[in-house]
Every structure is written in structure tokens, then in C-alpha cells.
Amino acid sequence: MSRRFLRQVSQQTPESVELEFVLAGIGNRTLAYLIDYLIFILTLVGFWFLWLIFSIGLTSTLESLGINYGKAPLWLLAIALLLSFIIYSGYFTFFETTWRGQTPGKRWVKIRVVRDDGRPIGLAQATLRAILRPVDDIMFIGMFLILLGKQEKRIGDIVAGTIVIQEEGANRREQLSISPAAQEFASKLPELADISQITADDFAVITAYLKRRSLMTLQARSDLSLKLARQLRLIIGLTTIPAGTTSDHFLEAIYLAYQKQVGDPTRDHLR
Amino acid sequence: MTITPAPGAGEPLSIGNVINTGFRLYGAKFKEYVGIAAGATLGLFFIYLAIALAVVAFAVAGLSPALLGILIPAAVVAFFYAMAQYASEMGLISRLAFGELTEQPEAVEAARRVTRPRKWQFLLNSVLVGLIFVGVFLPFYILLLIMVVAVFGFTITGGGSEPGVGAIIAIGLLILVMVPILIVLVYWLWARLFAAEVPLAIEPGVGASKSIGRIWSLTKGSTWRIALIAFVISCIMLPVSIVTQLIASFLQIGLTVVLPEQTSGVISGLSTVLGSALGLLINIVVLPLWQVMKSVIYLDLRTRREGFGLELRDRRSEF
Numbered sequence: 208m209s210r211r212f213l214r215q216v217s218q219q220t221p222e223s224v225e226l227e228f229v230l231a232g233i234g235n236r237t238l239a240y241l242i243d244y245l246i247f248i249l250t251l252v253g254f255w256f257l258w259l260i261f262s263i264g265l266t267s268t269l270e271s272l273g274i275n276y277g278k279a280p281l282w283l284l285a286i287a288l289l290l291s292f293i294i295y296s297g298y299f300t301f302f303e304t305t306w307r308g309q310t311p312g313k314r315w316v317k318i319r320v321v322r323d324d325g326r327p328i329g330l331a332q333a334t335l336r337a338i339l340r341p342v343d344d345i346m347f348i349g350m351f352l353i354l355l356g357k358q359e360k361r362i363g364d365i366v367a368g369t370i371v372i373q374e375e376g377a378n379r380r381e382q383l384s385i386s387p388a389a390q391e392f393a394s395k396l397p398e399l400a401d402i403s404q405i406t407a408d409d410f411a412v413i414t415a416y417l418k419r420r421s422l423m424t425l426q427a428r429s430d431l432s433l434k435l436a437r438q439l440r441l442i443i444g445l446t447t448i449p450a451g452t453t454s455d456h457f458l459e460a461i462y463l464a465y466q467k468q469v470g471d472p473t474r475d476h477l478r
Numbered sequence: 479m480t481i482t483p484a485p486g487a488g489e490p491l492s493i494g495n496v497i498n499t500g501f502r503l504y505g506a507k508f509k510e511y512v513g514i515a516a517g518a519t520l521g522l523f524f525i526y527l528a529i530a531l532a533v534v535a536f537a538v539a540g541l542s543p544a545l546l547g548i549l550i551p552a553a554v555v556a557f558f559y560a561m562a563q564y565a566s567e568m569g570l571i572s573r574l575a576f577g578e579l580t581e582q583p584e585a586v587e588a589a590r591r592v593t594r595p596r597k598w599q600f601l602l603n604s605v606l607v608g609l610i611f612v613g614v615f616l617p618f619y620i621l622l623l624i625m626v627v628a629v630f631g632f633t634i635t636g637g638g639s640e641p642g643v644g645a646i647i648a649i650g651l652l653i654l655v656m657v658p659i660l661i662v663l664v665y666w667l668w669a670r671l672f673a674a675e676v677p678l679a680i681e682p683g684v685g686a687s688k689s690i691g692r693i694w695s696l697t698k699g700s701t702w703r704i705a706l707i708a709f710v711i712s713c714i715m716l717p718v719s720i721v722t723q724l725i726a727s728f729l730q731i732g733l734t735v736v737l738p739e740q741t742s743g744v745i746s747g748l749s750t751v752l753g754s755a756l757g758l759l760i761n762i763v764v765l766p767l768w769q770v771m772k773s774v775i776y777l778d779l780r781t782r783r784e785g786f787g788l789e790l791r792d793r794r795s796e797f
Contacts, residue, residue, distance in 0.1 A: 373495075412488070412788050428785070
């Protein structure tokens with residue numbers, strides 16, 4: 208699907224280089240937020256459980272020593288509350304600083320906090336964002352600001368001078384499964400047809416099909432495979448096809464032959 | 479010489495980007511979609527109102543029973559007609575959204591000329607979905623009911639005796655296990671059928687039941703993705719409903735302050751009217767968002783499951 212409905216911003220780096228970012232958007236940010244809060248709440252439950260055990264142990268020790276511990280429970284509660292708040296802001300500050308603008312939730316949904324000019328954030332920005340997080344949570348101010356603002360900044364982002372962007376999909380190079388029949392066919396293909404007629408555009412479509420075919424419905428897959436194969440056969444002017452070649456084999460063979468002849472053009476498309 | 483492909487054309491979207499796309503499209507076409515939803519909701523509301531008024535008029539004026547023979551069938555027809563009309567207008571929003579997403583936008587009237595004649599199919603579609611839910615969950619409910627009755631039966635008759643207590647605990651535990659399973663099952667089935675009317679709104683030659691079949695096969699393997707998408711959208715919409723709830727309760731408090739001398743009947747009557755008006759308004763604003771989301775999910779499913787958008791460039795246009 209087209210990504211044109213995703214909001215983009217362009218920023219100038221200190222070196223006056225224009226950079227384009229795709230903003231994280233309300234969907235990714237809410238999902239990351241939910242994941243982070245889940246982890247945070249589990250951590251907090253674990254902490255209070257341990258603290259309770261510690262408190263019971265401490266008071267019984269004090270009692271066995273015959274010390275008056277009347278004020279201890281209040282102090283223990285106060286310290287626990289303080290530590291909870293430190294865990295709360297510390298969680299986000301720690302991860303956003305050490306993971307260059309990411310938390311576990313943000314890493315999972317592939318978004319990142321950066322400064323307005325695209326540089327990675329430091330301790331100062333992470334701390335400001337974490338301290339202002341409770342303010343943004345009051346009456347969901349932060350969520351409304353992200354929904355309605357052009358740069359999707361909550362108060363923490365405005366003060367810290369940060370934006371949340373999507374990570375560029377580092378095109379992971381997956382190994383495509385290619386059948387032996389197709390490999391054999393591919394070696395003959397350059398003699399039989401004009402591979403150079405295939406554009407980088409076509410190659411991208413073939414690659415996408417081969418990558419994703421295993422998840423498609425059988426009917427759609429065979430229809431699409433046949434359609435692409437027919438079109439490509441006309442494009443490269445192939446007259447004879449070896450007996451028993453399926454359309455999938457043909458597409459795999461073109462993929463291999465093109466890669467061998469031209470190299471992988473998707474590399475150059477990655478800006 | 480090579481032309482860069484349109485960025486990400488024919489590419490599946492992540493969960494977050496499905497939601498982003500839906501919200502952005504909804505925002506861009508807010509007036510159009512909310513306008514359609516307002517027309518559809520008010521139309522439904524007025525037909526119901528007319529039926530209710532007819533019933534009241536009949537009761538008050540005491541018209542002849544012969545008239546009843548005409549009035550009841552007329553009311554039934556009007557009721558179903560309104561439902562069908564409403565369902566087709568919801569489908570219209572999904573159709574328009576799909577056109578925008580695939581860069582083949584349609585004018586509202588042109589799209590309506592396709593969806594309106596299918597209104598009875600839309601009604602049938604939603605009835606069928608309802609029947610599927612009833613068919614799946616009725617046996618569960620009956621089983622649950624029998625178990626609850628059994629527990630009460632044991633407590634009343636065999637209270638205290640050894641086997642009675644054991645049976646109660648066993649059945650009680652079974653109920654405790656069954657209820658979460660039932661909830662998960664409801665959510666699972668809902669995720670698979672939630673966009674059941676979208677193929678009917680978009681694809682040519684697809685009827686009420688084929689539309690359900692289409693969505694069933696497309697959502698295979700994506701159920702929990704869809705469920706998570708719907709959950710995150712609900713979380714985003716939560717503040718909206720909380721804020722409107724707050725406004726409603728402020729209004730109620732305001733009414734009690736402004737009208738201290740009046741009887742409480744007037745206040746409760748007024749707040750009921752205000753509450754329903756607010757509910758209607760929220761419906762009008764929120765429903766199009768879900769219709770848009772259904773289309774985004776549907777397109778994403780077709781991209782994943784059918785390679786939608788994977789097309790070679792037409793070479794003839796380059797010469």
C-alpha cells in the first residue's frame with residue numbers, strides 16, 4: 208500500500224543538509240506506549256513484591272533486636288513511592304539515552320526519538336521528555352497534541368526539541384528460495400532472450416512477489432504469478448520456454464539472470 | 479534512466495502505519511465522511527421516530543383494528559428499509575476510502591450509485607454475520623447456563639454433604655476457565671468478521687455471503703494483527719469518550735444548578751434528551767473512522783494475501 212498517507216517533515220541539519228523524515232504517527236506511538244507501560248507495570252509489580260518481602264524482613268529483625276520501629280513503615284512506604292517514581296522516569300530516560308532514542312516499545316514498532324535537526328538525543332532531552340510525561344498524561348493532552356499537531360509533538364517533545372520518527376526500513380537481505388530448475392533455466396536465459404529490457408522497477412516487483420508469495424492465497428498467487436510471467440515474457444521477447452517450466456520458475460530465473468547481469472539495483476535505491 | 483518505483487507501492491503496512499493511514503485519511507476527508515454518516519444516522523433516527531409516533535398516535539387515538547393490519551407491516555418494512563439504507567451508507571464510506579487509498583478517488587454520488595442498489599445485500603450481510611455469532615455462541619451460553627444452574631442446584635439441595643461441595647468446586651472452576659476462553663473466542667471471531675461488508679462495498683459481483691467468505695479467507699493468519707489494531711484504535715478513542723462523558727456530566731450538573739425549583743422529572747427528561755443527542759453525535763463522528771479503518775485493513779490484507787499493487791509498469795505509456 209502506498210505510504211503517502213504518512214506524515215513527513217523535512218529538517219535542515221547543522222551542515223545545511225535537507226533530511227526527510229517520516230513521523231512515527233499516532234498509531235506507532237500508542238502501540239509503543241502500550242508496550243512500554245506493560246513492561247513498566249510488570250517491573251513495578253515485581254519491585255513492590257520484593258519491597259514487601261524486604262519490609263517484612265526488616266521489621267521482624269528490628270523486633271527481634273528489641274528496637275522501637277514505630278516510624279519505619281511510613282518511611283518504607285515513602286521510599287517505595289519515591290523509588291517507583293524513579294523507576295517510572297528512569298525507565299524512559301535510561302533506554303532513550305542508552306539506546307539512542309529508543310525504548311523496548313519503540314524498538315519493537317521501529318520508531319526513534321531524535322532532535323529536531325535529526326541528531327541523536329542525549330541525556331538532557333531524554334530526561335526532559337521523561338519528566339514531562341506525567342504532564343502529557345493529564346487529560347491525555349499529549350495524545351491530542353500528537354493527533355492534531357503538524358509535527359506530532361507532545362509537551363515533552365516541544366520542550367526538549369525532539370521529534371519521533373520511523374526508522375528507515377533497512378532492507379534486510381533475505382535469502383529467497385530458488386528452485387534448481389529455475390537456476391538451470393537462468394543460466395540459459397541470457398542467450399534466449401533480452402534481459403536488458405527489464406527495468407529496475409520490474410525487478411523490484413519480481414523481488415517483492417518472490418519474497419511474499421508464501422503468505423498469499425493459492426488462487427491469488429497463481430493468478431499473479433501467471434500474469435507477471437506473461438508480461439515479462441513479452442518484455443524480454445522470449446519465444447521458447449523449456450517444457451515443464453512453471454510461471455514461478457520463470458520468475459525465479461528472471462530474478463537470478465537479472466541479478467547476474469545488472470547487479471542488484473535495489474541497493475542504489477536505498478538513499 | 480531508471481525510474482524509482484512509487485515509494486512503497488504494493489508494500490504491506492505495519493500495525494502502527496495501518497492506524498496512521500486510517501487517521502490521516504479520516505482527517506483529510508472528515509467533512510465528507512462525517513456528512514454521510516450524519517445523513518445516514520439522522521435518517522435512521524427519524525424513521526424510528528416516525529414509527530414510535532405512529533404507535534403513540536394509535537394508542538392515544540384508538541384507531542380501528544383494521545388499520546393495525548396496514549400499520550404493522552408498513553412499520554416493519556420501514557424499519558428494515560431504514561436499516562438497509564444505513565448499512566449501505568456505511569459501506570459507501572468504506573468504498574470512498576478505498577478509492578482514495580488506491581489513488582482512484584470517486585465522487586460521492588458516483589460511488590453511491592454502486593452501493594445504494596446493494597442495500598438489501600448489505601442488510602443481509604449484517605444479518606448473516608449476526609447469525610454466525612449467535613450460531614457459534616448460543617451453545618456456549620446454554621452450556622454455561624446449565625452449569626450455573628447446576629451449581630445453584632447443588633448448593634440448595636446437597637448443601638454441606640461431601641460430594642456436593644466437590645461438584646460445586648469443580649463446576650465453579652470450569653466456569654472460571656470457560657469465561658476467559660469465551661471472551662477470547664468472541665474477540666477472535668470479531669476480528670475475522672469485522673470488515674465483512676467491505677468486499678461487498680468495493681468489489682463487483684460480490685454478494686452478501688460471498689463478501690463474508692472473502693473476508694474470512696483474507697483474514698486467515700492475520701487475526702491477532704487485526705485484533706491488536708482494533709485494540710490500539712480503541713485506546714486512542716478512549717480519551718474522546720472520556721472527555722465527552724465528562725462534558726455530559728458537567729451538563730447534567732449545570733442543569734440541576736440552573737433549574738433548582740423544577741421537579742426532578744424535567745431534569746432527568748432533559749438530560750436523557752441531551753444524553754441521546756450526545757450519543758448520536760459521537761456515533762456520527764466515530765463510525766466513519768471505523769469504516770475508514772476497515773478499508774485500510776482490507777487493502778493491507780489484499781496486499782499481503784493477494785499481492786495487490788504488484789504490477790509491472792505499462793510500457794506503452796512511455797513511448
